[in-house]
Amino acid sequence: MKKLRNVAIIAHVDHGKTTLVDQILKQCEIFRKNQIVRERFLDSNELERERGITILAKNISIPYKDYKINLIDTPGHADFGGEVERVLKMADGVLLLVDSFEGPMPQTRFVLEKALALHLKPIVVINKIDRPDNRPNEVLNEIFDLFIDLGADENQLEFPIIYASGREGWATKNLNEKPKNLIPLLDSIIKDIPPPQHQSGTLQIQITTLDYNDYVGRIGIGRVFRGTLNKNNNLSIIKRNGLIHSVTIKQIFVFEGITRIEVDEVQCGDICAIVGIDDVDIGDTIADTLNPEPLPIISIDEPTISMTFTVNNSPFYGKEGKYVTSRQIKERLYKELEHNVALDVQETNSPDSFKVSGRGILHLSILIESMRREGFELQIREPKVIYKEIDGRKAEPIEILVVDVPSAYAGKVIELVGQRKGELIKMENKGSLNKLEFHIPSRGIMGLRTKILTATSGEAVMHHRFYQYEYFKGSIGKTRNGVMISIGDGPATAYAIDSLQDRGKFFIEPGEMVYSGQIVGEHSKENDIEVNVQRGKKLTNMRASGSDKAIKIIPPIKFSLEEALEYIEDDEMVEVTPKSIRLRKVYLDPHERKKFNLGKTK
The missing domain is CATH 2.40.50.250 (bipa protein)
Structure with missing residues (x-):
């Protein structure tokens, strides 16, 4: 068996994860072997390519020297936090990618917090060093501050630092040296990320991702945490609710480059895809029938936003879509629940509507966008935040909002956010821009982007992520015209x-x-x-000068x-x-x- 390394790439949206992975694949000649010419290979989903964001986690492996590096590309947006949390459990270390100008952003904080909580070893990659406005030393200080803020231990604080350009395809440990390729980054993964711990005992695999194929049905993807997986063994599945039943595996695949190859056996520490278990779900443990021990259940962040999906009853009903009935919408939503674990679907009093809850508007809008592309017609009521009760008082979700804006417009942004019960927490200069950080109720963010872009002539850049539940902040005035x-x-x-x-x-x-x-x-x-x-x-036969x-x-x-x-x-x-x-x-x-x-x- 090759020596193994399991590493996840985490970063804020648009800090260059997918482009860097492209370059690694090119330099390890995986693209050439598979005759791939497409850019941003891992953004395989049409929506991902259009928006330039990663929505679904992907697994590939890179052969380097006599090692096999299992690389997991994770989403960068907090709305897909359910996806990030699960796949990080498969890794032993993380590459934290940070833009050399923007520095750590809200989503960087979000994904790093998850990685540190799982005690993963980080390698910090300061990417986009070829930017003319780069400021690597300041960004490095900001990263140190972030690690300390998040309570990193001494071992995690001694992280190796790599400077890279994903677009140009090079990495270096020293900015004074002339960089050539990405070998320093690959060497650092092998040297600094610990190998998977070999645990002896009976088999344990946890399913962290689901795939689907029309020919074979559901495919469970997970890591072998203990023992060795052999498809001829007697195996049982332990469901999230504790029920256990025996299963038979038809095929096992491991990741080899950008493809999957069939094998009969998988060693401890490797990541594999399992075919043949019809009721496999995320969080399930596959174990030895004689000693079925479950792994700890994967915790998923609760939904914070809900919307009501209803059947389209407008006069244009059925003119553009294929699937228009409540039965078809219901089937589609319940099918989504099988792999989208951060989603919740409830039936309402009306037979034609469903309450769908998720991590944020982006999380739910990606689902709606996917459905409309599949031919669905539906209507959606306005998003509502999900309130809780804490100590007998009403509490609501609060988000961290970060706005990068030219100094001249900072006052206007602070005023607009203040009108929506937002509090300014931090303000700092970043080149010619001001970086403003607020705590704001989720209610206040709805419709705020348009207002801020109008007030700043389109120059503001906004990012937000869920922070915590706090007591209700009071009503927000009408924020829009009729x-x-x-x-x-x-x-x-x-x-x-x-x-x-x-x-x-x-x-x-x-x-x-x-x-x-x-x-x-x-x-x-x-x-x-x-x-x-x-x-x-009205047409008349009279002509008047100037009326037309x-x-x-x-x-x-x-x-x-x-x-x-x-x-x-x-x-x-x-x-x-x-x-x-x-x-x-x-x-x-x-x-x-x-x-x-x-x-x-x-």
Whole structure:
């Protein structure tokens, strides 16, 4: 058996994990053997490639000298914390990647905290050293401070430091030397990451990731913590709820480069994929039938945000999607629960709606986006934070919000966050930017990004992550203007939009089909108004000079799915279909809307 190293790569979103892994694969000639030419190889999911973020953890292995390095690419966003926690259990050490200009960010803190709690050995990689505005020495001091903040022990504080450029494909321990390739990084993994401890005794494997294949069904991926796995042995599965039953394994695969190869036996410490157990779930232990001992259950952070998913009942129902019934939506949500352990789905009193809870708006919007691409049509009510009771008092989730903004706009950002019950915790200079750190209720973050980008001419960069539950901070005032609602069905006309432009900003273009009750724009005042966007110009045979002025239409505001979800209020919904994202009122009929609003004021 080759000597083993199990290492996870952790970093904030966009600090260069996936690009660095690409370069390692190229330099170890794995791409050439498999004839791969694609950039960002590990971002295999279409959504990951579009957004430039890692959503699902991936496993590959790198042959180097006479070692096999199992490399685990982890998500960088706190909304996918359920994914990070599980896969870190497979590793003995971590590569902590930090941008040489940005330094440690909220997500860096989040993933590092998980790694230190599991007593993993860190190697710090200061990446993107080729940036013209790099500041490696300051960033290194910030990393030391972060380790001390998180209570790292003496062994963890003596971390090796590598300076690297993932894009250029080099790493070095000394910035004064001319770097050539990534060998110093690979050498450091072998020297500084401890090998897996060989534990003798009966078999124990914990399933930390699930894969699915149409031909073989569910595939459980996990690490052999004790003993040796042989597919001919008598094995049992210990479920999360403690139930035990015997299982038969059909195939075992280990990771070899970017592919999987079938084997009959897996040694202690290696990571493998198991085929043939139909009811395998994340957190299950596979053990010897004669001595079935469970491993500690993987703890998963609780959801903080919930949304109600309902069947699409708009006038455009069924025009763009394949799957539109509540039965199909229910089946899809329960299928997602099998591998998305940080998700929770509950049935509501209405047969057509489901309460779906997750780690944040991004976590849930990725699920919605995946569903619409698969051909689903559904409607989503506004996100609600999940309250708890602590010592008999109402408590709500608080997030750490970090905003990097040019100094001239810092005051404006502090004012906007303050209006939403945010408290400024820290303020420091980072080159020409100010780094502002706040504690803010999760409620206050919804819709804040748009406001901050408008106030800072698009120059602010925002990141946030869950911090803790604290006592309720009090009500937040109305944060948005009213909306313009269509009173008719049919295509919007340029003439009508042009004549209504002084009333507010539009979300639709001329010629777009709209229905009565659909939100077509934002009003410039606080109240909602109903508008006729189907009105055409009356044609007469009279000509008057100057009356036929050229129509000039301002380009409409187009929402991404997350922006739309953050924008809506409690009497509104987002209608999601494979081709469109529309905003609408819950009650399309104006009389029902009036009744609902009267009920609210009472």
